[in-house]
Amino acid sequence: MPLLSVILPTYNPDLIRLGQTLDCLKTQTLPTEFWELLIIDNNSDSPVAGQIDTGWHPAARVIREPRQGLTFARLKGFLEANGNVAILVDDDNLLNENYLKLSLEIFEDHPGLGAAGGKSLPLFEYEQPAWLKEFYGNLALRDLGEQVIINAWEATYPITAPVGAGMVIRMDALKSYIKKITSQKEPISDRTGNSLSSGGDNDIVLEILKSGWQTGYFPMLSLIHIIPQQRTKTEYLARLINHTNKSWIRLLESHQINPWKKVADWTVPLRKMKAWLTYSSWKGPVNYIRWRGACGTFDGLARSNYLKK
Structure with a gap:
């Protein structure tokens, strides 16, 4: 064996x-x-x-x-x-x-x-x-x-x-x-x-x-x-970090170690708009990727997503 x-x-x-x-x-x-x-x-x-x-x-x-x-x-x-x-x-x-x-x-x-x-x-x-x-x-x-x-x-x-x-x-x-x-x-x-x-x-x-x-x-x-080259491109990384952050919140919640509070669904679009300005997302790849990551976190923290266990 x-x-x-x-x-x-x-x-x-x-x-x-x-x-x-x-x-x-x-x-x-x-x-x-x-x-x-x-x-x-x-x-x-x-x-x-x-x-x-x-x-x-x-x-x-x-x-x-x-x-x-x-x-x-x-x-x-x-x-x-x-x-x-x-x-x-x-x-x-x-x-x-x-x-x-x-x-x-x-x-x-x-x-x-x-x-x-x-x-x-x-x-x-x-x-x-x-x-x-x-x-x-x-x-x-x-x-x-x-x-x-x-x-x-x-x-x-x-x-x-x-x-x-x-x-x-x-x-x-x-x-x-x-x-x-x-x-x-x-x-x-x-x-x-x-x-x-x-x-x-x-x-x-x-x-x-x-x-x-x-x-x-x-x-x-x-x-x-x-x-590979594809994984170094801005849009790929933005999508990767967006998806990762959302699933990270869900994972922490499933193990009851999530340190962040839930947010009301209706606030998520407003939070994303504010983050667009906070991260100066239009200035370059790093800013844009960080913003997409923040959006993934907001989506993960939305109350409706806590029901998806």
Whole structure:
């Protein structure tokens, strides 16, 4: 039985980027006998199985998940996994060659650790605008330095919590999350088709923390995140942050840790108009993106949205 399961969800992937991701998995220093590879085809228009080579790995499976959405794809991976530890890998992630080996060592050394992550560094396919760095966190990019940081549940969301790209999870720590997701009619909003909502990563982290496990940042875990030109464009980032902020409010409310008060629905258009002026949204990309983010927050705080659990 493998010690570790790599779960790689994908939906209509760019085959060149996916190929790069698989190439980095091929060169892992952890022998393949100790880990399995689960590629979750999340209802792609053309089945992924016939478009990629998995013959290099003796325990590779391509599994179809017809329910659209990243949450369902990951859940399928969790339910199919045979390892004691799982690693979530996106189809544009290039893992350092020691990523799998170090992950097992870290979890062996920290028995109370439920989830961990590390550095997610950018590889831009095209030259990025100078202002983009402000929004690195929204693109799942992070570098918190060289110090290990471990957090426990404190009725809040730790800023050092692992992002979804490269997140390492102890399967025993997922019991509460899996039970919740399998019993919900509509899980917390996450990426589905063209939707850019992204509450799923944080929902996993919160359920793990609330179950009494720790989460950690380990800088020795490092991956490269490929960023295509589309994701550096103003309108994409504005839509991303708008959707993310709205789903963030809903997530915090579902875990009863939302620090902000609800707002009356009728005030939302007025708040957006005021924010347009406050952020000087017409002055440039950064101002406009910040304003769209604020609009997402207002939509999330609207009383009617609190009914959508």
